[in-house]
Amino acid sequence: MTRPSRSHLAPRVGCCERIVGAYNYEHFDAEAMRGAEFDNFRHQLSVGDPAPDGVLIDAASTAEIKLSSLWRTRHVVIEFGSMT
Amino acid sequence: MESLAERYADKRVDSVMIYTREAHPGELHPHHASFADKLANAREMTRRMGFKRTMLVDNYEGASHRAYGQLPNMTYIVGRRGRIVYRASWTDARSIEWMLEQLSFNELNSRAGRRILPYFMEAELGKVADRKPFLEGLRTYAGMRAIDEYIDAVTQVYGEGTAKPLRKWREQAS
Numbered sequence: 001m002t003r004p005s006r007s008h009l010a011p012r013v014g015c016c017e018r019i020v021g022a023y024n025y026e027h028f029d030a031e032a033m034r035g036a037e038f039d040n041f042r043h044q045l046s047v048g049d050p051a052p053d054g055v056l057i058d059a060a061s062t063a064e065i066k067l068s069s070l071w072r073t074r075h076v077v078i079e080f081g082s083m084t
Numbered sequence: 085m086e087s088l089a090e091r092y093a094d095k096r097v098d099s100v101m102i103y104t105r106e107a108h109p110g111e112l113h114p115h116h117a118s119f120a121d122k123l124a125n126a127r128e129m130t131r132r133m134g135f136k137r138t139m140l141v142d143n144y145e146g147a148s149h150r151a152y153g154q155l156p157n158m159t160y161i162v163g164r165r166g167r168i169v170y171r172a173s174w175t176d177a178r179s180i181e182w183m184l185e186q187l188s189f190n191e192l193n194s195r196a197g198r199r200i201l202p203y204f205m206e207a208e209l210g211k212v213a214d215r216k217p218f219l220e221g222l223r224t225y226a227g228m229r230a231i232d233e234y235i236d237a238v239t240q241v242y243g244e245g246t247a248k249p250l251r252k253w254r255e256q257a258s
Contacts, residue, residue: 030240037154051162052151056140059126071162077099078160084108084226
Protein backbone atom coordinates (compact mmCIF):
# COMPACT_ATOMS: atom_id res chain seq x y z
CA MET A 1 0.00 0.00 0.00
CA THR A 2 1.31 3.41 -0.92
CA ARG A 3 1.83 5.70 2.03
CA PRO A 4 -0.24 8.88 1.73
CA SER A 5 1.65 12.08 1.16
CA ARG A 6 2.22 14.10 4.32
CA SER A 7 2.91 17.28 2.40
CA HIS A 8 -0.43 18.70 3.51
CA LEU A 9 0.85 18.62 7.09
CA ALA A 10 3.58 21.09 6.27
CA PRO A 11 1.77 24.28 5.24
CA ARG A 12 3.86 26.94 3.60
CA VAL A 13 3.89 30.45 4.96
CA GLY A 14 3.99 33.94 3.49
CA CYS A 15 6.53 34.83 0.90
CA CYS A 16 9.29 32.83 2.63
CA GLU A 17 8.17 29.41 1.54
CA ARG A 18 9.61 27.81 4.68
CA ILE A 19 7.72 24.82 5.99
CA VAL A 20 6.30 25.09 9.47
CA GLY A 21 7.74 21.73 10.46
CA ALA A 22 11.23 23.14 9.99
CA TYR A 23 10.60 26.25 12.06
CA ASN A 24 11.94 24.85 15.33
CA TYR A 25 14.92 23.13 13.71
CA GLU A 26 17.15 20.94 15.87
CA HIS A 27 20.42 21.78 14.16
CA PHE A 28 21.73 24.97 12.60
CA ASP A 29 23.13 24.19 9.16
CA ALA A 30 23.97 25.75 5.80
CA GLU A 31 20.30 25.79 4.84
CA ALA A 32 19.46 27.79 7.96
CA MET A 33 22.35 30.15 7.28
CA ARG A 34 21.24 30.73 3.69
CA GLY A 35 17.60 31.04 4.88
CA ALA A 36 15.28 32.50 2.26
CA GLU A 37 13.99 34.92 4.90
CA PHE A 38 17.21 36.93 4.64
CA ASP A 39 16.49 37.70 0.97
CA ASN A 40 12.77 38.05 1.48
CA PHE A 41 13.00 40.51 4.34
CA ARG A 42 13.35 43.50 2.00
CA HIS A 43 10.07 42.67 0.26
CA GLN A 44 7.83 40.98 2.80
CA LEU A 45 6.74 44.21 4.51
CA SER A 46 7.46 47.87 4.02
CA VAL A 47 7.43 51.06 6.04
CA GLY A 48 3.87 52.37 5.80
CA ASP A 49 2.26 48.92 5.83
CA PRO A 50 -0.12 47.95 8.63
CA ALA A 51 1.86 46.02 11.22
CA PRO A 52 0.83 42.36 11.44
CA ASP A 53 -1.42 41.88 14.44
CA GLY A 54 -1.48 38.80 16.61
CA VAL A 55 -2.24 37.47 20.06
CA LEU A 56 0.85 36.60 22.08
CA ILE A 57 1.49 35.44 25.62
CA ASP A 58 3.14 37.64 28.23
CA ALA A 59 5.88 35.31 29.49
CA ALA A 60 5.68 36.69 33.02
CA SER A 61 1.93 36.54 33.60
CA THR A 62 0.77 34.21 30.77
CA ALA A 63 -1.87 36.84 29.96
CA GLU A 64 -2.86 37.14 26.31
CA ILE A 65 -1.67 40.38 24.70
CA LYS A 66 -2.99 41.60 21.37
CA LEU A 67 -0.25 43.53 19.62
CA SER A 68 -2.70 46.13 18.31
CA SER A 69 -3.67 46.96 21.90
CA LEU A 70 -0.06 48.10 22.42
CA TRP A 71 0.10 50.54 19.52
CA ARG A 72 -3.36 51.98 20.09
CA THR A 73 -2.01 54.75 22.32
CA ARG A 74 1.77 54.48 22.13
CA HIS A 75 4.53 53.86 19.64
CA VAL A 76 5.92 50.35 20.06
CA VAL A 77 9.46 49.08 19.56
CA ILE A 78 9.35 45.35 18.82
CA GLU A 79 12.62 43.47 19.06
CA PHE A 80 12.83 39.79 18.12
CA GLY A 81 15.37 37.41 19.64
CA SER A 82 16.24 34.22 21.48
CA MET A 83 18.83 32.89 23.92
CA THR A 84 21.06 31.61 21.15
CA MET B 85 18.04 48.38 24.12
CA GLU B 86 17.03 48.20 27.78
CA SER B 87 18.28 51.70 28.59
CA LEU B 88 16.68 52.99 25.40
CA ALA B 89 13.37 51.49 26.49
CA GLU B 90 13.64 53.17 29.89
CA ARG B 91 14.57 56.56 28.45
CA TYR B 92 11.65 56.64 26.01
CA ALA B 93 9.02 55.06 28.24
CA ASP B 94 7.79 58.51 29.32
CA LYS B 95 7.67 59.67 25.68
CA ARG B 96 4.75 57.38 24.87
CA VAL B 97 6.96 54.58 23.58
CA ASP B 98 6.49 50.96 24.68
CA SER B 99 9.26 48.45 24.08
CA VAL B 100 8.65 44.74 23.94
CA MET B 101 10.66 41.67 23.07
CA ILE B 102 9.17 38.82 21.07
CA TYR B 103 10.89 35.57 21.85
CA THR B 104 11.50 33.35 18.80
CA ARG B 105 12.79 29.85 18.09
CA GLU B 106 16.35 29.16 19.18
CA ALA B 107 18.46 30.28 16.24
CA HIS B 108 21.45 28.13 17.25
CA PRO B 109 20.12 25.24 19.31
CA GLY B 110 22.77 23.41 21.30
CA GLU B 111 23.23 21.22 24.33
CA LEU B 112 22.63 24.13 26.73
CA HIS B 113 19.46 25.33 24.98
CA PRO B 114 18.09 22.79 22.48
CA HIS B 115 15.33 23.50 19.98
CA HIS B 116 11.83 23.88 21.40
CA ALA B 117 9.99 20.58 21.43
CA SER B 118 6.82 22.19 22.75
CA PHE B 119 5.23 25.53 23.58
CA ALA B 120 6.06 24.85 27.26
CA ASP B 121 9.76 24.69 26.29
CA LYS B 122 9.43 27.98 24.46
CA LEU B 123 7.74 29.72 27.38
CA ALA B 124 10.31 28.39 29.85
CA ASN B 125 13.20 29.62 27.69
CA ALA B 126 11.58 33.04 27.31
CA ARG B 127 11.35 33.35 31.08
CA GLU B 128 14.95 32.21 31.49
CA MET B 129 16.09 34.75 28.91
CA THR B 130 14.29 37.52 30.79
CA ARG B 131 16.01 36.50 34.00
CA ARG B 132 19.52 35.93 32.62
CA MET B 133 19.57 39.05 30.47
CA GLY B 134 17.98 41.16 33.18
CA PHE B 135 15.24 42.39 30.84
CA LYS B 136 12.68 44.79 32.22
CA ARG B 137 10.82 44.99 28.93
CA THR B 138 7.71 42.87 28.46
CA MET B 139 8.68 39.49 27.01
CA LEU B 140 6.07 38.16 24.61
CA VAL B 141 5.86 34.64 23.22
CA ASP B 142 4.03 33.74 20.03
CA ASN B 143 2.77 30.26 19.27
CA TYR B 144 4.97 27.20 18.85
CA GLU B 145 5.08 27.60 15.06
CA GLY B 146 6.26 31.21 15.37
CA ALA B 147 3.23 32.83 13.71
CA SER B 148 4.15 36.40 14.63
CA HIS B 149 7.85 35.85 14.05
CA ARG B 150 7.09 34.60 10.54
CA ALA B 151 4.58 37.38 9.87
CA TYR B 152 7.29 39.97 10.52
CA GLY B 153 9.96 38.26 8.42
CA GLN B 154 11.41 35.46 10.56
CA LEU B 155 14.86 36.97 11.03
CA PRO B 156 16.61 36.19 14.31
CA ASN B 157 17.50 39.74 15.41
CA MET B 158 15.17 42.12 13.59
CA THR B 159 13.44 45.16 15.06
CA TYR B 160 10.32 47.13 14.12
CA ILE B 161 8.81 50.35 15.35
CA VAL B 162 5.06 50.60 14.95
CA GLY B 163 3.37 53.98 15.08
CA ARG B 164 0.24 54.69 17.05
CA ARG B 165 -1.97 54.17 14.02
CA GLY B 166 -0.61 50.65 13.61
CA ARG B 167 1.62 51.45 10.65
CA ILE B 168 5.21 50.33 10.44
CA VAL B 169 7.46 53.40 10.70
CA TYR B 170 10.82 51.63 11.00
CA ARG B 171 12.05 48.12 10.26
CA ALA B 172 15.56 46.72 10.33
CA SER B 173 16.96 43.28 9.70
CA TRP B 174 19.36 43.78 12.62
CA THR B 175 18.74 45.33 16.02
CA ASP B 176 20.75 48.53 16.07
CA ALA B 177 20.16 50.78 19.09
CA ARG B 178 21.67 53.85 17.38
CA SER B 179 19.28 53.91 14.45
CA ILE B 180 16.34 53.00 16.68
CA GLU B 181 17.13 55.95 18.95
CA TRP B 182 17.40 58.19 15.89
CA MET B 183 13.95 57.07 14.77
CA LEU B 184 12.45 57.58 18.22
CA GLU B 185 13.83 61.13 18.14
CA GLN B 186 12.08 61.67 14.79
CA LEU B 187 8.81 60.51 16.34
CA SER B 188 9.30 62.89 19.28
CA PHE B 189 10.04 65.71 16.83
CA ASN B 190 6.84 64.97 14.93
CA GLU B 191 4.83 64.87 18.11
CA LEU B 192 6.20 68.15 19.48
CA ASN B 193 5.47 69.95 16.23
CA SER B 194 2.07 68.38 15.89
CA ARG B 195 1.15 69.51 19.39
CA ALA B 196 2.30 73.01 18.45
CA GLY B 197 -0.25 72.98 15.65
CA ARG B 198 2.20 72.38 12.81
CA ARG B 199 1.22 69.94 10.10
CA ILE B 200 3.56 66.99 9.71
CA LEU B 201 4.12 65.83 6.15
CA PRO B 202 5.49 62.28 6.12
CA TYR B 203 8.24 61.33 3.69
CA PHE B 204 9.76 57.96 2.93
CA MET B 205 13.40 56.94 3.20
CA GLU B 206 15.45 53.77 2.94
CA ALA B 207 18.93 53.15 4.27
CA GLU B 208 21.51 50.42 4.33
CA LEU B 209 23.61 50.53 7.47
CA GLY B 210 26.54 48.41 8.60
CA LYS B 211 27.76 46.55 11.64
CA VAL B 212 31.17 45.25 12.58
CA ALA B 213 31.50 41.64 11.47
CA ASP B 214 33.33 40.46 14.56
CA ARG B 215 32.38 36.84 15.01
CA LYS B 216 34.39 36.26 18.21
CA PRO B 217 31.89 37.94 20.58
CA PHE B 218 29.19 36.01 18.76
CA LEU B 219 31.02 32.72 19.35
CA GLU B 220 31.55 33.65 23.03
CA GLY B 221 27.80 34.18 23.31
CA LEU B 222 27.10 30.84 21.68
CA ARG B 223 29.50 29.13 24.11
CA THR B 224 27.64 30.67 27.06
CA TYR B 225 24.05 30.16 25.95
CA ALA B 226 24.08 27.34 23.37
CA GLY B 227 27.17 25.16 23.86
CA MET B 228 30.02 23.79 21.77
CA ARG B 229 27.73 21.72 19.51
CA ALA B 230 26.12 24.93 18.27
CA ILE B 231 29.57 26.41 17.62
CA ASP B 232 30.62 23.38 15.59
CA GLU B 233 27.39 23.52 13.57
CA TYR B 234 27.85 27.24 12.96
CA ILE B 235 31.45 26.77 11.76
CA ASP B 236 30.38 23.93 9.47
CA ALA B 237 27.64 26.14 8.00
CA VAL B 238 30.08 29.04 7.48
CA THR B 239 32.45 26.62 5.71
CA GLN B 240 29.73 25.44 3.35
CA VAL B 241 28.26 28.86 2.62
CA TYR B 242 31.32 31.15 2.67
CA GLY B 243 34.25 28.76 2.25
CA GLU B 244 37.18 27.53 4.28
CA GLY B 245 38.94 30.90 4.22
CA THR B 246 36.16 32.54 6.21
CA ALA B 247 35.85 29.57 8.55
CA LYS B 248 39.57 29.27 9.29
CA PRO B 249 39.78 31.92 12.07
CA LEU B 250 36.65 30.44 13.60
CA ARG B 251 38.23 26.99 13.69
CA LYS B 252 41.31 28.50 15.32
CA TRP B 253 39.10 30.10 17.98
CA ARG B 254 37.35 26.75 18.44
CA GLU B 255 40.65 24.92 19.00
CA GLN B 256 41.73 27.46 21.60
CA ALA B 257 38.35 27.33 23.31
CA SER B 258 38.34 23.56 23.79
